[in-house]
Amino acid sequence: MTTVNREWLNSLPKVELHLHLEGSLEPELMFELAKRNNTELAFETMAEVREAYQFNNLQDFLDIYYQGANVLKTEVDFYDLTWAYLAKCKQQNVMHVEPFFDPQTHTDRGIKFDTVINGISRALKDGEEKLGISSELILCFLRHLNEEDAFDTLQQAEPFLDKIIGVGLDSSEQGHPPEKFSRVFDRAREMGLLTVAHAGEEGPAEYIWTSINNLKVSRIDHGVRATDDTNLMQYLIDKQLPLTVCPLSNTRLRVFDDMSQHNILDMLKKGVRVTVNSDDPAYFGGYMTENFEALEQALGMTKEQAEQLVRNSIEASFADEKRKQEMLDILNNYFN
C-alpha cells in the first residue's frame, strides 16, 4: 500500500479553487518588485518579514497583505506574480486553478483596472499553453468598502467579461454581511457571471445562509463555521454546495488553534463537498501540497480521503464538462 507521504501528495493531481493572487506574492518577489519600481517597503530583511507574518486574526493579516500589494504597479508585475504562482502549481501537479484578484486594492491607489487584468490574464493564457494548467479567473469585491465602490468596480470589469467567470467577496468579514452586496451580485448574475463568497471563516454561520439566499452563490469560500448550524450542515449535504476550505490559513489566522482541531475531515465524512486550498500561500506557509500534508500529519488523512477531496474540487470547479472529465480521468489513472 502506498503511504500518504509528501512525495505522493505532491504528485497527486490537484485543483485549486481558493487562491488570492495577491496572497501568492512571495517576499523574494516583493523585494524584487520594490526595487524594480522604486517603492518603499516596510521591511528591510527577511527576518523582519517573518516577524511581521505572525497573525492573531484575519484583520492582522489583511493589514500586512494590502501593504505587500503596494509593490504591484505595472502589467508586467501582475504577469510575474501570476506566472510565479502557476510555476509553483506546475511543480505540485495542480491541473486547474480558479484564482481571485482584488482590483480595488490596486485601483484605489491609482493603478488602472486594465493594467491588473491584462497582466493576470496574459499569464493565465501562457499557463494554459505552456504548462497545461487550465484556469478561470474570479474578481473579488472588498467587503469593507461600500456598495457603490463595488458597483463601480463591476462597471470597470464590463469590457473584460470574456476574462472572468465570476465574482466573489473577500476582506474583513465580521460586520460586513453578504447582504450588503445583494444588489451588486444581482447585477453580476444578470451580466452572466457566477458568484461565490467568503463566509463563515471568522463570521457566523448566518453569513453562509445569506450568501446562499441573497447572493445565490455556487460555492462558499471557507465555510468552516457551518458546523455550528445543523440545519445548514444538512442543506450543504443535500445540495452538495461546495466549501473551499483552507487548512493552513485557518490555523495561521487562529480560526482553529491547532490543525488537530480542524473540522474538514469530519465534514468530509458527513458528506459535505469540502475541498482543500491554499488561500494566501506566501503568507500562510504553504501551497496545495503543504495543505494536504498538514491534514495527513495532524488528522491522519487517508489516501481515499485525499482522492475524494480532489474529486470534490474537480466537481466543484467552473471548468467545462469536457475538462472536468479529463481531470477525473487523470485522477482515476493516478489511483490505478
Ligand code: HPA
Ligand atoms: N479572508 C478574507 N479576505 C481575504 C482572505 C481571507 O482568507 N485572503 C485574502 N483576502
Ligand code: ZN
Ligand atoms: Zn480567501
